Amino acid sequence: MAAAAKRPDGDAPKRRSPARSPQAVENRLIALATDLAEQQLRDGTASAQVQVHYLKLATAREGLERKKLEAENRLLAAKVDQLATAGESEKLAREAINAFRAYSGAEPGNDQ
Numbered sequence: 001m002a003a004a005a006k007r008p009d010g011d012a013p014k015r016r017s018p019a020r021s022p023q024a025v026e027n028r029l030i031a032l033a034t035d036l037a038e039q040q041l042r043d044g045t046a047s048a049q050v051q052v053h054y055l056k057l058a059t060a061r062e063g064l065e066r067k068k069l070e071a072e073n074r075l076l077a078a079k080v081d082q083l084a085t086a087g088e089s090e091k092l093a094r095e096a097i098n099a100f101r102a103y104s105g106a107e108p109g110n111d112q
Contacts, residue, residue: 019025040046041054056062 019028037050040050
């Protein structure tokens with residue numbers, strides 16, 4: 001087995017346990033890419049593309065876009081909850097109508 005490659009700072013790379021899901025693999029790769037970009041920025045070897053990416057993250061516009069996305073996500077979650085509640089309300093109303101029909105002597109229908 002080949003010896004593990006050493007980092008420029010002299011430390012051996014950290015061993016990580018195998019990923020248990022595709023999301024875990026993706027998160028690990030993102031962390032590795034971010035670590036590499038950070039090291040390149042520190043060393044002054046980062047490409048212009050990497051520099052621009054991190055500069056854009058620091059802008060006020062980026063912060064506003066993140067807030068907007070968070071608000072949109074909350075709105076979508078509220079809409080999903082509202083739809084679920086509406087479905088439950090419809091079911092309860094249908095059951096109440098059937099109960100009233102039964103109480104009045106009519107045969108309860110199976111309205112849907």
